[in-house]
Amino acid sequence: MAKIRFACAWLPWWVVGVCGSYLLPQSVILPWLSALFILAVLMIWPGWQCCRYGSAMCAGVIFALWRTDMILQQQWPLTDKTQLQNVVIKVTDIPQQNQQRSRFVAQVRLPNGQQQQWLLTDYTKQQWPPGSRWQIRAKVRAIIGDTNKVGFNQEAWALANHIGAMATVVKGERKALPATSGWQEWLSRWRLWCSARWQAQVQTYPQGVALLKALAVGEQSALPAAAWQIFRPLGLNHLVSISGLHVGMLAMLAAWLCGKCLQYLPVRIHQPWIYTRCTAVLTAILYSALAGFAVPTQRSMLMIIILALTWRRGYLRAFQVWWLTIAIVLLFDPLAVLSVGFWLSFLLVAVLMWAGEGYGHSAKWRQLVLAQWAAGLASVVLVAFCFGSVPLISPLVNALAIPWFTLVLVPLALLSLIIPVDILRTLAAYLSEHTMRLLHWVAGYAPEYYPAHAPLALWLLSLIAVLLLLLPRGWYLRPLCLLILLLLLSYRPPRPAQGEAVIRVWDVGQGLAVSISTAKHELLFDTGTAYAAQSALLPNLRAAGIKRLDMLVLSHNDSDHDGGATLIKRHLQPHSIIAGQPQAYSFPVQACRGGLNWQWDGVWLEFLNQPVAAKSGKNEYSCVLRVVSADKAILITGDLGKKGERALLAAYNDNLFSQILILGHHGSRHSSDVNFIRTVAPQYAVASVGFANPYGHPHVQVRQLLAQEGITLLRTDQVGGMQTTLSARPVRWKLLHSYRPYWQRKPRLEAMPK
Incomplete structure (x- = not known):
């Protein structure tokens, strides 16, 4: 037992090393091995026994880097497209089912013999008993989630659960194989029986x-x-x-x-x-x-x-x-x-x-x-x-x-x-x-x-305040500790200056959500899907200190643009709601009208919609919003197609000029007409897209056109959410989540302009 007590003296430092290793930007073990060797030599000398704590911390870092590197090697390669694979799987857990799909974890044997663990989705909701083995055909992609200021980190979740990829079972492409019988399969079947x-x-x-x-x-x-x-x-x-x-x-x-x-x-x-x-x-x-x-x-x-x-x-x-x-x-x-x-x-x-x-x-x-x-x-x-x-x-x-x-x-x-x-x-x-x-x-x-997301230093200070409050006497600092907690809960991020507008393009996967903040007003253009609004958009709007909306704009009736409308309306209670297809909603909505303009805190906002032919698709009804601050402008067109873009050119021509363009229809080849792009002449084009989306957005033709015109393309599937400020200063983008530890593949910092 004395040995256990001795071990407990340095165990905290080993634990700190393991936990701290996941904050490192690179997974280089050699410097830590060198530090461990030096500290191990020093602690032999009298008076240097304290070096054993540093040795324990270095040992923890080395151990965590080694183990994590083994797991990272089993992750699916990072590619922009899903890949079709014929694999053999073994179901390892009870499938989770809802009205749309079945989802389950399975051990996968690839054609090259490599073993991985995948999270599989089956939209045909077939039976997948635990322990059963199948030969299937699946669409596979790496696990890359939405990256904003706060919210669920899908990459961290996947690593913590040792899941190497996400896949969708191709309909009708499965063949039953003889089941295996081990303690894990027996346990899963027992749980299913219970x-x-x-x-x-x-x-x-x-x-x-x-x-x-x-x-x-x-x-x-x-x-x-x-x-x-x-x-x-x-x-x-x-x-x-x-x-x-x-x-x-x-x-x-x-x-x-x-x-x-x-x-x-x-x-x-x-x-x-x-x-x-x-x-x-x-x-x-x-x-x-x-x-x-x-x-x-x-x-x-x-x-x-x-x-x-x-x-x-x-x-x-x-x-x-x-x-x-x-x-x-x-x-x-x-x-x-x-x-x-x-x-x-x-x-x-x-x-x-x-x-x-x-x-x-x-x-x-x-x-x-x-x-x-x-x-x-x-x-x-x-x-x-x-x-x-x-x-x-x-x-x-x-x-x-x-x-x-x-x-x-x-x-x-x-x-x-x-x-x-x-x-x-x-x-x-x-x-x-x-x-x-x-x-x-x-x-x-x-x-x-819902408190706004405070700086990290204030969070750490608040945790210390809690510990002091829980002491029997609290070191007579309880009034100060309560004041710190009150400061945390009442924290408000700084607002834009008069005449400036903060533009945030949120990472909501294959969807669109852009918020525009002025000194005293808030506008949200589109909400993404219902899931994205619940899991990513709403928490991040609250973290940014946005409690109410002055205006909610729903470009048109498409689930990746207005899927979270009901949720946002209920929680952020917009003063007015404007939509491209107002008849599609059960709550009061005003129609987008070209020529409607107003001013908020020295920032000019205007709708540029043009009349739409009766037989046009719903994308052509998209709201078109232009925001101007000082000599800078941003143009947002929803899912507007080339026909609508040509109508805008005929009506406004050079008045469409904007430094920032949110690409229409997520960069689809059915939008981004060459003359429209040249007339708007943006410095930056932003594609709000999901990672490895099945549509291939942004399309290769659009990417080639932007490169030909010298326009910088920013993609949410690569860098996550981002923000900039429209003001007299040059446009500079920054990531909403700028730090990337070594184990995380998004954001791809090299994709951001210098």
């Missing part, structure tokens, strides 16, 4: 059964998207899956029951703690297996095992166990650092231990209240940083929901699997159904606060 145990209760209690599947076997896809929307304002996402909290609480409950049973045995049990700990460990392992050994459950399972092996009075302190658990998790999988759940779970546990050290001798009820206070206070900073929102009633809801979920619903769900009695499964489904209905009702009144 999931089907509530089939008789689905008709009567659909939401309840979906919740039971999520809690018992980790089948989160059983819950519809509408259900997840109600968990966010309540702060309950961590409870509606097999989380570390469930594993820990269930293990403690099992250990307590074991201890009570041992007390009533007719014979005296020597060292009963051995049996209670073994019960806790076995419970944690079985419950984690039901979840498919997901990363959050692995962490809790390891922590329980470490506690069972090392806990003795005076052996290891709480934080030593915490560091040891993190080190074991990272030794097993250093890429867990890229998971948001890794940071949330471990940091919240650390905050609870930090707060509990000063109140260890308090009454139990007071310890519970202080623990809830500590978790709620820390969540304000952590959840706001990770997700951009603060569910205001989350502490109160969690105080009631945590014991209900962990002590009632989860044990009842598991008992209904173990005991083959229909009335028990019905009771579990009944209670879960009414729980979901109550949560739906509460969520309708639950307020949320």
Whole structure:
């Protein structure tokens, strides 16, 4: 045990090295090997023993770089187009299904013998039993997501889950192969069998059964998207899956029951703690297996095992166990650092231990209240940083929901699997159904606060303030700490100066969303798809400090342009909505009219739409917006085709001149007429496109035309979201997410103009 305590002295530095390695811009190991060698030599000399901490940190960096490089070599090559591949796959998990498609993870054997793990999508919704093997034909692409200021990082998620590519199964191109039989396949089939145990209760209690599947076997896809929307304002996402909290609480409950049973045995049990700990460990392992050994459950399972092996009075302190658990998790999988759940779970546990050290001798009820206070206070900073929102009633809801979920619903769900009695499964489904209905009702009144994204220094300062607030005395700095938290929540990014306009082209995949900010007004041109608006656009608008819109422009009725209209209207409440096809919407909308112009804070805005022939396609109805500030202008044409561009030329000719042109129809060959491009004569052309999109946007003919005219092409699929300012100064673009660590392939910094 003395050796473990010695190891715990340098383990934090090794962990810091592993975590810090993912911030490095390059994955060069040689300098770190040199530093490790020098520090190892120095710590031999008397008085230089402190060098062992630096050695441990260098060792952590080297280990993480080596392991990550092995995973990166298994990633699909970065190409701009999807590729057709004939491969052999083995389904490794329960497929996630909704109304449009089935999605599942599979081990893939390529024709060259290489093994990879892919995330496959099947829009024909065929059956893909876990453990089954198939020969299929699929369209494959590398995993490159949307990159903005904040939001979900798809590359980090894929690496953390060891997924090397995304693919779509070609319809009718699959052939069954003999299935394999290993422990992983057996585990997946067992989970699928458990999931089907509530089939008789689905008709009567659909939401309840979906919740039971999520809690018992980790089948989160059983819950519809509408259900997840109600968990966010309540702060309950961590409870509606097999989380570390469930594993820990269930293990403690099992250990307590074991201890009570041992007390009533007719014979005296020597060292009963051995049996209670073994019960806790076995419970944690079985419950984690039901979840498919997901990363959050692995962490809790390891922590329980470490506690069972090392806990003795005076052996290891709480934080030593915490560091040891993190080190074991990272030794097993250093890429867990890229998971948001890794940071949330471990940091919240650390905050609870930090707060509990000063109140260890308090009454139990007071310890519970202080623990809830500590978790709620820390969540304000952590959840706001990770997700951009603060569910205001989350502490109160969690105080009631945590014991209900962990002590009632989860044990009842598991008992209904173990005991083959229909009335028990019905009771579990009944209670879960009414729980979901109550949560739906509460969520309708639950307020949320959306702070703007503050500078990193303020986030770090706020985390320190939380730790000081949780100390018993707080070092008499509590008023200052509260002031820092208030400053974080009330932070507002600087506004453009009078007569200037900030243009942000958001990365929304294969879609379009451009926001225009003046000193006191906000305009949004298009919203992207419904998914992009929910996952990328809305969080980033809030992070930029945009709480309300003065105007929402919907260029035309196409899902990649107005798919998020309803969402944006509900959350940002635009003062006016203008659309190219107003008859397509159920809410009040004004029509785009050529000649409509106005001025905001010294910035000129005008619509240039021309009359459209009756039989023209919907793209020709696109709103055309031109914004002028000082001597700079930007022109946005939606999906306007060449016919509409020629009409603009006939009406405005040289008055179309603009330094920035948002390419029509994402750079399609059906837009960007050569005379139109030469008349607008932009310095920059921006293509808002999705990575490896099936349409080939921007088209090679458009790219060649732009190169011939000396126009710089900027693509969101290469550099992500970007912004510039229209003012008297020269146009300079900057990325919304400018730093790229070595493991991330987007943004491609070389694609930005110098």
